[in-house]
Amino acid sequence: LTLSCREWYGYHFPELIKIVSENYTYCRLAKFIGNRKELSEESLEGLEEIVMDAAKAQAILEASRSSMGMDISPLDLINIESFSSRVISLSEYRKGLQEYLRSKMSQVAPSLSALIGEVVSAALSAIRLPPAAEMMSERISAPVPLMAAPAASRALKTRGNTPKYGLIFHSTFIGRAAAKNKGRISRYLANKCTIASRIDCFSEIPTSVFGDKLREQVEERLAFYETGEPPRKNLEVMKEAMAEASEVVAEVKRKQEKKEKKKKKREKRRLEALAAAAEEAENAEENNVEPKKKKKKKKQQELEAESEPEVPSEPEENGLEEEEAVPKRKRKLAVEADQEEEEEEKKKKRKKKKKARDSEEE
Secondary structure, X not given: OHHHHHHHHHOOOOOHHHHOOOHHHHHHHHHHHOOHHHOOHHHHHHHHHHXXXXXXXXXXXXXXXXXXXXXXXXXXXXXXXXXXXXXXXHHHHHHHHHHHHHHHHHHHOHHHHHHHOHHHHHHHHOOOHHHHHHOOHHHHHOOOOOOOOHXXXXXXXXXXXXXXXXXXXXXXXXHHOOHHHHHHHHHHHHHHHHHHHXXXXXXXXXXXXXXXXXXXXXXXXXXXXXXXXXXXXXXXXXXXXXXXXXXXXXHHHHHHHHHHXXXXXXXXXXXXXXXXXXXXXXXXXXXXXXXXXXXXXXHHHHHHHHHOOOOOOOOOOOOOOOOOOOOHHHHHHHHHHHHHHHHHHHHHHXXXXXXXXHHHHO
């Protein structure tokens, strides 16, 4: 896509590739400029935002005015814009993946990623970190156990010499070494990768200190192959790494303790707030329940007063008719006494009638 965009837009604006050589920036400029004849002083700010350089933006503007490119049709511009948009989206997606890989490898295997980079360390960690830690350095440098490389399969088929490099071939150390030293530096680098993976696997708080020190050792070994300067011994380097790592671990533990204290304080405040809210809710419920009970009692008393019969009051000697304030309970007892008397009278009348019938029959 990038080559098609550069070739297609190069017919219209060939001077742009000489000013900007990066593919991502070139595609952004091609999408922003479009037809170079429409580029003016007003577009200078947009060019500076893309290029991040005022001199380059001014050079692009001057080159667009004196360009030797051919005219371009609107259909070609549409296709170029779609190609550029696709390249820009893929580049941004790739950057996001790189950032994600960098953040994850700094947590999972910081020493290994500091030694050989995030991409190669992620490829080695794809077979899981404990097996990589238990693996010998010869297996890490050999391509067959980890990945069926085309060169290894071709060598096995033709019964030729197998290649000396596995996944660590993509490391920059092997590319920087001379042809005669590539095998030696690959074995040395595989040894250091084994040490780094074991440190990452079995350390309580993994840090990148050991990876940085191991990287320095590989750099010194490369310089030894080229200049003959003797590198430092592994014991000296590891003592320095242990001292630095202990300081880093102590700082990390201090930060973790602070975070835990803050977390406990926040949790305590939250619980106190919840308890206070619960108390307020209980008090509000109690205040709401008491008046309701009083209202119910009043209603029951009113209903009882309506259901009870009224007792007529007798006139006094002075001729004034006044109702006596008789309590409700006394009224009820008086009514019950009157009812009992009436029932007794009815029973007596029934007995008299029954006796009269019996005497007539006899």
